[in-house]
Amino acid sequence: MAGKRGDDAHFEAVANALDTVTNEAANHQVDPQATLHKKADTDHSHGWMRSLFPYHSLQEMENAFHLGNYVIDRKTGQKSWESMSIYVRLGMHALYYGSEQEKALHWKRTLQLLEAQSVKMGKEYDDPKSVDHIVPFIQSFDLQASMAEMVQPDPSKYRTFNEFFSREIRPDARPPAEPQDPLVISSVADCRITTFPTIDLATKYWIKGYGFTIAKLLGSDDLARQFDGGSIAIHRLAPQDYHRWHSPVDGTVASINEIPGAYYTVNPQAINEAGTMDVFCENRRSVMIMQRTATGAPIAVIAVGAMLVGSIAYNPGVAPGAQVRRAQCLGKFQYGGSTVITVYPRGEVEFDQDLVRNSTEQNCETLVQVGWRVARGPAGRA
Numbered sequence: 001m002a003g004k005r006g007d008d009a010h011f012e013a014v015a016n017a018l019d020t021v022t023n024e025a026a027n028h029q030v031d032p033q034a035t036l037h038k039k040a041d042t043d044h045s046h047g048w049m050r051s052l053f054p055y056h057s058l059q060e061m062e063n064a065f066h067l068g069n070y071v072i073d074r075k076t077g078q079k080s081w082e083s084m085s086i087y088v089r090l091g092m093h094a095l096y097y098g099s100e101q102e103k104a105l106h107w108k109r110t111l112q113l114l115e116a117q118s119v120k121m122g123k124e125y126d127d128p129k130s131v132d133h134i135v136p137f138i139q140s141f142d143l144q145a146s147m148a149e150m151v152q153p154d155p156s157k158y159r160t161f162n163e164f165f166s167r168e169i170r171p172d173a174r175p176p177a178e179p180q181d182p183l184v185i186s187s188v189a190d191c192r193i194t195t196f197p198t199i200d201l202a203t204k205y206w207i208k209g210y211g212f213t214i215a216k217l218l219g220s221d222d223l224a225r226q227f228d229g230g231s232i233a234i235h236r237l238a239p240q241d242y243h244r245w246h247s248p249v250d251g252t253v254a255s256i257n258e259i260p261g262a263y264y265t266v267n268p269q270a271i272n273e274a275g276t277m278d279v280f281c282e283n284r285r286s287v288m289i290m291q292r293t294a295t296g297a298p299i300a301v302i303a304v305g306a307m308l309v310g311s312i313a314y315n316p317g318v319a320p321g322a323q324v325r326r327a328q329c330l331g332k333f334q335y336g337g338s339t340v341i342t343v344y345p346r347g348e349v350e351f352d353q354d355l356v357r358n359s360t361e362q363n364c365e366t367l368v369q370v371g372w373r374v375a376r377g378p379a380g381r382a
Contacts, residue, residue, distance in 0.1 A: 015113050022117055022124075071192050071365045072358050074372070079364065082238070111262050118263040118336065122162070122311065125335045130161035137161070141240035149173035166243050166313075166332035169370070174246070176327035177373035182294040185249055185349055185375040186327050188301065188340050190242045191235040192365035194358075195351040195374060202232050205360050207280065214343060216281040218300060219259045223289065226298050229346035233374060236365065237338045244332045245340045246370050247324045249299055251290035255320055259285050263305060263336075280304060280341065286312050286331075290324070292348075295378060300343040306336055327371040349377035 072079050124130060134155045138144060147153045151168040158164035178184045187193060196202035203212060215224035237243055261284040284305040292299050303312050314331040324330065352374055358366045368374065 015109075019117070022121055069192075069365065071367055072362070073367045074354070075367075079362075114263040121335055125161040125165065128160055131156075131158060131164075133161045134158060134164045137164075143240065146242070162334045165335050168244065168329070168332075169242055171327075171329075174327060174370040176325075176371045179326075181376070182250060183376050183378070183381055184326070184373050185344075185377070186246070187235065187368045187370055187372045187374050188248050188330075188342060189235045189237055189245045190369045191237050191340070191367075193233060193235050193355060193368050193374065194365055195231075195233045195355040196359060197231050197351060197356060199227075199230060199232055201360060202234075205363055206234065207278065210278060212278040212281055216278075217285075217302060217341070217343075218287050219257060223298075223300075227300065227343050227345055231344045231346075231349050231351065231375075233342045233351065235340040235342070237333065237340070239336065242370070243334075243338065244329050245301075245303060247290070247326055247328045247330055248301065248342050248374075249290065250293040250326050251299060251324060252293070253318065253320050253322045253324060254289045254291050254298065255287075256289075256314070257287045259287060261285060261305075279306075280339070284312070286314075288330070293323075295348065297345050297348050299348075300341075301330070302341040302343070303331060303333070304339040304341060305333070306338050312338075344375075344377075347378055349375040350379050351375040 069082050070079050071082055125133070138147065138155060147155065149169050150173075151170055152158065155164065158167070174190075176184070176186050194202075194206055196206065199214060213224070214227050214230070215221045218224050218227075233248075235245070237245075262279070262282045264279040264283055286303045288301045288303075290299045290301060291297070305312055311334045312331065313334075315329055318324065318330050355366055355368075355374060358364050
């Protein structure tokens, strides 16, 4: 019973800490990096968390998990460190602390906790008063220059923080690379991308959670058979990123299927941890199947919600039967981190080698932007 009481105490500490952080975020004039996006690798954060958790459990977590991720800037080739936000680390505490039995015991409570916090933040940032949070957010993440790329560059014109968060970019700010080549595939987001020529390589180097399959991801065994032996790209959006996603190819929308699910973090530390829950197949997601104009092949574009994400919504007119262009905006995420996964049939694409090397040899994400070339294919086609 003592062990159970200790486990309960840890879970309650996580729940209370996450509630504290999201409550603090209601003060919209405070620097976001002093609340939700406080860096987890600072001495101040360590001290704050030690005041909330049993000391031995925090040590165990610090030994088991990193405090952030390295990313490679594709423009410069430079590798840099991105600290994990405190709310993400708290979510990982809830998911991964303790034995398998302890994690199983708290799974339902964790699911309820993260869903409640996501709903809470969605309501908070839909409140007109949340506009006070916009300027501090821009300043905190140095987004001033990027605002000039938006359809609405004036922060004062947004009616809520969520409206700002899912702001629309001007099409000319993210033109597709090599627009005359119908075989080029573009990045679907301003994001941190990993690319794998086969699903087996993805599960070897990146997706380590148990139970990941394309059938589970797509929610259909029949659909998954079309992607046997195929390729996969994972586009992770951090909260400070432009939070819409775009089409990787020219094509026609064949179907859209909404799959309910959880609100777990999609931080690489959650994806890369062997033997843990596969969050991609557990999280809420929307599965779009496109028929590619150049080849007639099916392309899967899966928008995956994550911790504190308010909603996943398609742009008006993006529906089955609609024709879309490469780099055309498809939809938006509201507040939180999120991911878009693209899956291609065997032989349909060849990912650019620099991205594959970064993903496999360096086990590292690469910073890219919407419209940038990430692949071409099928191989051998002129």
